[in-house]
Amino acid sequence: MNFKNAAEAAASYIIEQRRWFHQHPELSWQEYHTTDKIAEELTAMGYEVQRFEGKTGCCALLRGGKAAEGCKTVALRADIDALPVEEKTCLPFASENDGVMHACGHDGHISMLLGAAKMLMDSKDELYGNVKLIFQAAEETCHGAEYYVDAGVLDGVDAIMGQHIWGTMESPYMSFQAGRRMASCDNFTIKVDGASTHGTTPHLGADALMGAASILMNLQTFVSRNNNPLNPLVVTVGEMHAGQRFNIIANHAEMYGTVRTFDPKFRLEIEANLRRIVENTAAALGLTASVSYEYFCSPIINDDDQLTDIARKAAVSLYGEEALADLPMMMSSEDFSYFADKVPSVFGFIGSRNEAAGLTASNHNDRYSVDESCLHRGAAMYAQFAADFLEANA
Numbered sequence: 519m520n521f522k523n524a525a526e527a528a529a530s531y532i533i534e535q536r537r538w539f540h541q542h543p544e545l546s547w548q549e550y551h552t553t554d555k556i557a558e559e560l561t562a563m564g565y566e567v568q569r570f571e572g573k574t575g576c577c578a579l580l581r582g583g584k585a586a587e588g589c590k591t592v593a594l595r596a597d598i599d600a601l602p603v604e605e606k607t608c609l610p611f612a613s614e615n616d617g618v619m620h621a622c623g624h625d626g627h628i629s630m631l632l633g634a635a636k637m638l639m640d641s642k643d644e645l646y647g648n649v650k651l652i653f654q655a656a657e658e659t660c661h662g663a664e665y666y667v668d669a670g671v672l673d674g675v676d677a678i679m680g681q682h683i684w685g686t687m688e689s690p691y692m693s694f695q696a697g698r699r700m701a702s703c704d705n706f707t708i709k710v711d712g713a714s715t716h717g718t719t720p721h722l723g724a725d726a727l728m729g730a731a732s733i734l735m736n737l738q739t740f741v742s743r744n745n746n747p748l749n750p751l752v753v754t755v756g757e758m759h760a761g762q763r764f765n766i767i768a769n770h771a772e773m774y775g776t777v778r779t780f781d782p783k784f785r786l787e788i789e790a791n792l793r794r795i796v797e798n799t800a801a802a803l804g805l806t807a808s809v810s811y812e813y814f815c816s817p818i819i820n821d822d823d824q825l826t827d828i829a830r831k832a833a834v835s836l837y838g839e840e841a842l843a844d845l846p847m848m849m850s851s852e853d854f855s856y857f858a859d860k861v862p863s864v865f866g867f868i869g870s871r872n873e874a875a876g877l878t879a880s881n882h883n884d885r886y887s888v889d890e891s892c893l894h895r896g897a898a899m900y901a902q903f904a905a906d907f908l909e910a911n912a
Contacts, residue, residue: 519641521905522836525898528633532893535559536629537611543600543620546656549574552598552628556653559632563639565651570669574598575655575662577671580638582645582908589647590911593671593678594900595857596631597624597657606884621886623683623870626893628653630681630868633897638904647908650675652857660703660814663856676911677825677862679903680854681896684845685880687869689889691843692899694829694866700818701750701778702785703851707810708733708755708796714762714769723767727760729805730771734758736799737775740791752778752849753792778849780817815853818865825864828910832902837895843869864903868896 525532544552553574557567565578575598582589605612605619613619631651638649652671656662672678687693710730715723734755745751753775760771777792779785789811800807820826833841845867854865870888871877879885 519637519644521637521898521901524637524640525633525894525901528636528897529894531636532629532633532897533890535632536625536890536893539625539628540609540620541611541614543613543615543618543625545602545618546599546659546662547574549598549655553653553655556598556628556632560635560651563636565635565639573655573665575666576653578635578651580642580645580649580651582647582649583643584646584912585648586912590676590908591648591650591674592904592907593650593652593675593857594631594634594904595652595654595678595680595854596627597654597662598628599624599656599658599662601658601882603882603884607887609887619884621883622658622881623685623886623888624657626683626870626888626896630893630896631900633894634900634904637897637901641905645905645908646912649904657853660851660853663853667856667860672857672860675861677907678857679825679829679864679900680857681866681868681899682852683870683888683892683896684867685870685883685886687843687845687867687871689869689872689892690841690895691869692833692841692866692895693843693845694820694826694833694864695844696820696823696826698780698817698819698847699865700847700852701752701780701849702817703814704777704785704788705812705814706775706777706792708773708775708807710771710800710805710807712767712769712805715767717765717767720767723769724804725767726771726805727768729800729803729807730758730760730773732803733796733799733807734773736795737792740795744791749784750780750847750849778851780819780847782816815851815855816859818852818855818858820864822862822864825862825907828906829864829866829903832906833899836898836902866899868892868899
């Protein structure tokens with residue numbers, strides 16, 4: 519099948535789906551109507567849909583007409599959850615759910631994969647293997663994909679491809695580059711305890727707020743003085759709470775932050791180093807402090823040369839060499855890595871920025887929207903990659 523032409527023919531369907539999902543966003547693990555709608559569309563195409571008891575999201579499997587014994591199965595993944603953001607786009611199909619918005623482009627991911635599902639079903643007799651469609655809930659929790667891996671969705675899967683609409687990349691360019699793409703994500707909570715007293719007698723207490731401020735500053739020395747400057751690393755404290763009243767020395771403070779890096783070995787050394795800084799800074803000020811450290815998704819690294827090559831050639835076969843653009847690695851994270859940790863993978867980006875159309879907001883912004891002309895191209899990429907992978911490995 520000519521997926522470029524098929525995607526153009528399906529463009530209105532893909533846009534219609536994107537607008538429906540944009541108008542009806544749901545938060546992580548609450549995507550009930552979203553899942554129902556996806557399942558309804560897939561069933562209408564002829565798919566048998568797999569649901570997950572007590573959880574949102576769904577899967578479907580397409581068996582290719584040229585699939586021989588021992589053939590390969592390739593998975594295509596789209597995430598489906600929205601963010602707790604009050605939308606300010608003024609779109610005619612803006613969110614109907616107060617305080618919830620598809621501010622990260624997942625509405626586009628759903629519609630692109632549904633478009634690909636339609637094209638792949640229409641061309642199933644030409645496929646040399648099987649295609650598994652994964653509509654994954656709760657990506658924004660950084661743990662959603664982990665549930666599906668544990669539930670066995672990758673059983674029998676030989677490779678997986680994912681892609682993300684990206685607001686800082688010009689439409690209609692695509693990026694499928696080898697190497698580091700997105701960083702790991704680990705989060706921490708720091709609790710500092712002291713002793714309260716009247717604000718006019720600070721010497722009679724132990725100021726947890728001052729201790730938290732000192733810890734906050736000292737944490738940055740790990741990045742600037744303990745980390746190799748050639749190694750990408752972010753340590754960010756984004757939230758802090760302390761104190762009871764303006765004239766009381768704070769007896770307790772809490773901070774919440776995140777760590778991002780790419781080096782798997784170095785990643786495992788960070789917790790102990792942060793703990794050392796936190797505990798010793800607190801002790802020097804007569805305070806006590808504790809660190810709770812949670813490991814989330816690992817980095818996304820396109821390290822399978824064959825899959826990266828198939829993806830790049832698929833883009834070129836669809837839209838020419840000029841369709842490809844470079845996108846620098848980034849310190850943001852994606853739980854697609856839970857899939858990538860288990861099977862060979864490739865992950866790419868679809869540009870959605872269009873300054874002429876006023877579409878300049880980045881992902882997670884309350885005014886973020888996409889150039890809808892990129893959506894059918896993303897659908898074509900899903901389908902072309904799946905077909906090319908199966909033919910190359912027949």
